[in-house]
Amino acid sequence: MIRFGLVGLGRIGAIHARNIDAHPRAVLAAVSDPDAARAARVAEKTGCRASGLEELLSDDTIDAVVIASPTVHHAGQAIAAARAGKAVLCEKPLSLDLDSAKACAAAVAACGTPFMIALNKRFDPTVVDLAARLRRGAIGRVELISLIGKDPEPPPDGFIPTSGGLFRDMMIHDIDLALFLAGEPPVEIWATGAVHVSDAFTRANDFDTAAVIMKTRSGVIMTQTLSRRTTFGFDQRIEVHGSEGLLRTGNHPVGHVEQWGRAGIVGPTFEHSFLERYAASYAAELDAFVTCLEEKRPPMLNAAHAVAIQAIADAITDAARSGAPGRVRFET
Amino acid sequence: MIRFGLVGLGRIGAIHARNIDAHPRAVLAAVSDPDAARAARVAEKTGCRASGLEELLSDDTIDAVVIASPTVHHAGQAIAAARAGKAVLCEKPLSLDLDSAKACAAAVAACGTPFMIALNKRFDPTVVDLAARLRRGAIGRVELISLIGKDPEPPPDGFIPTSGGLFRDMMIHDIDLALFLAGEPPVEIWATGAVHVSDAFTRANDFDTAAVIMKTRSGVIMTQTLSRRTTFGFDQRIEVHGSEGLLRTGNHPVGHVEQWGRAGIVGPTFEHSFLERYAASYAAELDAFVTCLEEKRPPMLNAAHAVAIQAIADAITDAARSGAPGRVRFET
Amino acid sequence: MIRFGLVGLGRIGAIHARNIDAHPRAVLAAVSDPDAARAARVAEKTGCRASGLEELLSDDTIDAVVIASPTVHHAGQAIAAARAGKAVLCEKPLSLDLDSAKACAAAVAACGTPFMIALNKRFDPTVVDLAARLRRGAIGRVELISLIGKDPEPPPDGFIPTSGGLFRDMMIHDIDLALFLAGEPPVEIWATGAVHVSDAFTRANDFDTAAVIMKTRSGVIMTQTLSRRTTFGFDQRIEVHGSEGLLRTGNHPVGHVEQWGRAGIVGPTFEHSFLERYAASYAAELDAFVTCLEEKRPPMLNAAHAVAIQAIADAITDAARSGAPGRVRFET
Amino acid sequence: MIRFGLVGLGRIGAIHARNIDAHPRAVLAAVSDPDAARAARVAEKTGCRASGLEELLSDDTIDAVVIASPTVHHAGQAIAAARAGKAVLCEKPLSLDLDSAKACAAAVAACGTPFMIALNKRFDPTVVDLAARLRRGAIGRVELISLIGKDPEPPPDGFIPTSGGLFRDMMIHDIDLALFLAGEPPVEIWATGAVHVSDAFTRANDFDTAAVIMKTRSGVIMTQTLSRRTTFGFDQRIEVHGSEGLLRTGNHPVGHVEQWGRAGIVGPTFEHSFLERYAASYAAELDAFVTCLEEKRPPMLNAAHAVAIQAIADAITDAARSGAPGRVRFET
Structure with missing residues (x-):
């Protein structure tokens, strides 16, 4: 079983929540969103924990993090998650600015943890x-x-x-x-x-x-x-x-x-x-x-x-x- | 070249006129219709002869007759054409009455000339x-x-x-x-x-x-x-x-x-x-x-x-x- | 929430198990099948109880029963469930024999509990x-x-x-x-x-x-x-x-x-x-x-x-x- | 009735021959092709005259000319036909060389006769x-x-x-x-x-x-x-x-x-x-x-x-x- 934390619970975050919950070899362990009420609702429905982002990243039982927050947060959260030793599945784009995207890619690569950009098509x-x-x-x-x-x-x-x-x-x-x-x-x-x-x-x-x-x-x-x-x-x-x-x-x-x-x-x-x-x-x-x-x-x-x-x-x-x-x- | 006479120039007769005229190995020699003006028009357009039915059937240069008249005339005209030694392509049905159709089929068969019922589908x-x-x-x-x-x-x-x-x-x-x-x-x-x-x-x-x-x-x-x-x-x-x-x-x-x-x-x-x-x-x-x-x-x-x-x-x-x-x- | 018991866990029973489990206003409370191992597996997967048929029917917390057993059992189980006061959704046919089907229908109707024959098309x-x-x-x-x-x-x-x-x-x-x-x-x-x-x-x-x-x-x-x-x-x-x-x-x-x-x-x-x-x-x-x-x-x-x-x-x-x-x- | 001369009897010329022949308000009066035998065959089939190009262009009974010769001849023949007072339907292109095409267009326009480039799509x-x-x-x-x-x-x-x-x-x-x-x-x-x-x-x-x-x-x-x-x-x-x-x-x-x-x-x-x-x-x-x-x-x-x-x-x-x-x- 791969234990997941999910960051961001908008339209696409909600899809990931459902899919992780339904996956036979995955468990949704924690969700994080600035809107605490929304996080609580999703947590209740899927039987997981609503959590702050830092708490989620420092939870050693979590193997992988899905980043579905607004684009502006992708790069920072991806780096933080990789540095916390998590495997990362990050919604596209890393950043709207190509230089930031490159910097993020370099930082993530340096961590050596698995990283995947979400291109579902x-x-x-x-x-x-x-x-x-x-x-x-x-x-x-x-x-x-x-x-x-x-x-x-x-x-x-x-x-x-x-x-x-x-x-x-x-x-x-x-x-x-x-x-x-x-x-x-x-x-x-x-x-x-x-x-x-x-x-x-x-x-x-x-x-x-x-x-x-x-x-x-x-x-x-x-x-x-x-x-x-x-x-x-x-x-x-x-x-x-x-x-x-x-x-x-x-x-x-x-x-x-x-x-x-x-x-x-x-x-x-x-x-x-x-x-x-x-x-x-x-x-x-x-x-x-x-x-x-x-x-x-x-x-x-x-x-x-x-x-x-x-x-x-x-x-x-x-x-x-x-x-x-x-x-x-x-x-x- | 097969030389054709065409009897009846309604909707379906008109189709046959066009098709005979266009066929590379057929010639439309004569057409017959109770409406003489209609027959004349078709004759002019296709460059053939408008003709009475008897005249058409007794024309020795005509090999084959297409019967496209109203149903009530099919059987009689088919027999007449076969007896005149013509090959016959006759619109369906021979007759709405099955006994008449049988009698017609017998009479036509007795002539030994080629006969085909028109079932175009x-x-x-x-x-x-x-x-x-x-x-x-x-x-x-x-x-x-x-x-x-x-x-x-x-x-x-x-x-x-x-x-x-x-x-x-x-x-x-x-x-x-x-x-x-x-x-x-x-x-x-x-x-x-x-x-x-x-x-x-x-x-x-x-x-x-x-x-x-x-x-x-x-x-x-x-x-x-x-x-x-x-x-x-x-x-x-x-x-x-x-x-x-x-x-x-x-x-x-x-x-x-x-x-x-x-x-x-x-x-x-x-x-x-x-x-x-x-x-x-x-x-x-x-x-x-x-x-x-x-x-x-x-x-x-x-x-x-x-x-x-x-x-x-x-x-x-x-x-x-x-x-x-x-x-x-x-x-x- | 409607609490369900499910009788019979063959191909179609398995579909019902999944659908009841997934329905937002239904709960799968118990499953019953002569093959106890099969019942146990489904029970574990859906988080419900494997149960004998009689036990299931006498469980007052169960509102409705789905009958997906072999045809030969439909009529008997439908009557038993109706008499136990359960709403019944029964796979077709009630019985291959029309007289038995009629008798079953009469018995079920006499109970006054909701009954539905399963015709999914x-x-x-x-x-x-x-x-x-x-x-x-x-x-x-x-x-x-x-x-x-x-x-x-x-x-x-x-x-x-x-x-x-x-x-x-x-x-x-x-x-x-x-x-x-x-x-x-x-x-x-x-x-x-x-x-x-x-x-x-x-x-x-x-x-x-x-x-x-x-x-x-x-x-x-x-x-x-x-x-x-x-x-x-x-x-x-x-x-x-x-x-x-x-x-x-x-x-x-x-x-x-x-x-x-x-x-x-x-x-x-x-x-x-x-x-x-x-x-x-x-x-x-x-x-x-x-x-x-x-x-x-x-x-x-x-x-x-x-x-x-x-x-x-x-x-x-x-x-x-x-x-x-x-x-x-x-x-x- | 528009009386046509047709120049060139290749694949596309053959199409034009058939279409002119079949058009209710057009007559194919003459065809011209360097291959005299081919011209003779088409002439016989359509009942028109095989003709040299000059003869065709100088025939006062001909109203319009279709040019379906090889591309290299288009411009010259188009100009000649227009100067002979014929309406011209000319296969594309006027010329593979844009300057020649422009010169041809100018020459044709100067004649004031109707001109159409053939773009059938x-x-x-x-x-x-x-x-x-x-x-x-x-x-x-x-x-x-x-x-x-x-x-x-x-x-x-x-x-x-x-x-x-x-x-x-x-x-x-x-x-x-x-x-x-x-x-x-x-x-x-x-x-x-x-x-x-x-x-x-x-x-x-x-x-x-x-x-x-x-x-x-x-x-x-x-x-x-x-x-x-x-x-x-x-x-x-x-x-x-x-x-x-x-x-x-x-x-x-x-x-x-x-x-x-x-x-x-x-x-x-x-x-x-x-x-x-x-x-x-x-x-x-x-x-x-x-x-x-x-x-x-x-x-x-x-x-x-x-x-x-x-x-x-x-x-x-x-x-x-x-x-x-x-x-x-x-x-x-």
Whole structure:
């Protein structure tokens, strides 16, 4: 049994609480949140202890810490947890500032404890299925990867200036996914953005609509289109074109009823929220982390990887703002 | 080149005119219709001769006659054409009255000229594809065949009392199709009907909605549901369940544009009319007839076959009216 | 909180154990199974008590009993539980023998305690969605209902003679579903069957492939096709044709990856087992039962209903064996 | 009736011959091809005259000329035909060399006769349907357009060095399409390419796989992915993301049969060749040209438009080779 402490009980923290509680080889030992009442509620429901952060980190019965606090606290808490000898599963990003992220990665690495950055999309059963087919050569050599990543609706205006921007906040998952599917990192990038959804993005020097091309050393071309608003639900599609065929995954419909009538053939809309769409991914991500700890294997999604994909997100942001192509040196 | 005379220039006659004219190894030599102006128009357009029926039948340069006149004339014209030594392609049914149909079949057979009853659905490219897969064992042994046959809207009230009823008028094509796919005729049938669409069907002692089960000697079970009205277009689906899998064919959509929005995922409706849906079937049917004549092979869809499937339609009509199961002796 | 005892811990009992344990307003207090080791394992996992049946029934802290034992015990245990004052959720059927089922229903009704027969398909989210659309008139008046119910593979040979036959064992769920969707019971039925899958069905005087037509008083026509083997997974489809359109539900695919290549466009197969396909239905069924108890409303799926649909299954069995149409008097 | 001369009887010329012959308001008066035997065959089949080019151009009974000769002859023949007072429908491109294309456009414009460059994709019924929905606001304001254009297999090695390259040869149609759907031209472009299919592309300083982003003045972002080989058929998809939803069009399947079995759910592959996929587009293009002539409206796809989209193709070629972003000035 791996005994967990959980730091931060917002939307994503709540998911981790449920998943740790339900995992057959994990125990949720303690939770910590600045909102003591919230921590108490979660503690009661899961039968664990509400705790201060320091107390949680100094509890020797706790093996691993999940950090799901607001981004601004990630780096500091990750370092503190690693220094306390805990294995760490930390929500992305380490920090919105790349230098801080690098410093955090270095500090964490120096501790020698297991560290994993939380990029749940890789663990989505649909992605796992698709990646397994690629690995076994179902479509030959990978040549073109096309990702679509669109949110059903924009975030609250207040969040936008603090988000890090479209590429760091939203695309970061897809950058990781593209690398995972391509099997190698990009070396060149081109990007452009526009504002169609809300002036709040203009005011934040951000985009709400964008397209990106990345190319790897061996010539795999990856494209991504992004939007902050679809109207019809969460739009998360992957298409991989290979030398022997094509793999693609569609959106997940809500329900299975089709209606035929004068208005046409009407199917269900798509799942609206990442909480529904990626419920299984978060659980599988936790399971992968637990398994690494059990088998004493270092997680592949380590702090250096976290820094590397963040550097790509930064380069894309620069490229989209300047219009000039970007170059990336990927160091994991 | 096979030289054709065409008798009857209604909706279906017009299809035959176009198809004969377009066929690379057929020539439309003469057309005949009680409406002389209509005959003249078609003759001008296709560059053939408008002609009286007798004149057409006595024209020695004409090899084959297509009979597309109203049902009441089929038997008489078929016999006359066969006696004039013409090969005959006759629209179904030979006659609404089974005894007359039998007499016609006997008379035609006595002439020894090629005769084919027009059951175009068998020649539909989708059906041909599906049947070819069955023949090469794609789903093993056939066990269950389910047909759906529904018109977009009911015929004019005036036509209903003269139609022969739902099973003789509409299902006759699917009876032929079921036999074709099963590879053997039914020996037992069960049927029931209802009136949901229009009182005109009640007044004609007819149904507008029905379900039928047929079973062959070797135990292949065939089901059919029928309706005279869908609202969403022509509903023509086939599903064959075999020992190794299932084949199915859907309706043909009109266009290829899909719209995603708050209202859901909306695809195109289906083709509305049999004229669109079976355009290719009529052309392929004609080609099969031409090929039989060229190769001097007797058509499989001969007059005895026409009688046999009509006998099944009669038995289904009786079964649906009485509620009692029916038995069929199939003699081709 | 409703406190539950659970009798029988086979495949379906295990589902109930999990669902009661997970239900926010239910507690699993005790489990009983002839296999004491199995009972102990489940008790440990769910934190409840393993118990003998009598002990369980005489425990005053237990409000409700779920009966998931082999069919032969259903009637006796249902009566005993009702007489002990427990609310009862009993797996179908009450008894394979209709007279015993009637006697059980009468005995249970005499106790006046809440009783619900477990017919989980009605609670399937897809069915609930479809039924809600029917109720709000999405396709006008219901005219034709077509159900497909096929298992991926036949049951073990040893089970077949004890199953009650294809219609009582497999179709019973769809009979309930057809009534639910039609909003009224059938009055006439036609059925036929065949053996294509295994001689074991012949030896048991049973069928493995069948088609059924049922018609209600107001003329709604319902068809059902059944098979004990598909090769491609669980085949559970519903189609409702109404005066204003059509609703249909397909099978649930396993995964979302589509592969395009020389072999064609290949999508995922379908869920293989009812355990996957109806996982949500069992949970929703339990929730409906709990809600009835909380709100002190008698369950609609009461013992009389259990008897009524069993009478229909018996009538279908007779009709399929004799070939003669059946009549049903439905008394709920 | 518009009387046509047709110059060039290769693959595309043959399509034009058939379409002119079948058009109700057009007559094919003469055909010209360096291969006299081929010209004679077509002339016989369509009942027109085989003719030398000069003779054809000096025939006063001919109103319009379709130029479907090899690219190297387009400009010269287009000018000659325009100077002979003929309306001209000329296959793309005017010339592979942009300066020659501009000179040709100027010469043709000076003649004042109607001129249309043949870009048939705009006339594809699927595109027409999609564009009509955009125009009537079905998805609000257009924000993102994603095109996929892939050939089933690469052209013969010998053709590659003469093709003008991936963007001029293959993407030119999609450039026109993107402009048509966006309603305005691009001002900025980014592009990259790779060679995955055949070394013949490397030897020709060409790409076989590529991705392009274009952005219009108002911020509509257009992406395109291209490949010279799919294995599964012609891959031609369009997706338009708007403020109120999304429109998309899939590939056209060959047939309608779906097979369910242990291997999964297998649908038909896609149409393999542009001859099948765009058969209707060529006919609709001709009809649009005929209608312009009848109504004495100048065609929108005039010579200046031909030059403009060619300039974009040139800019994309430069951008893909250099990696630097391109700028476009669009002058129609």
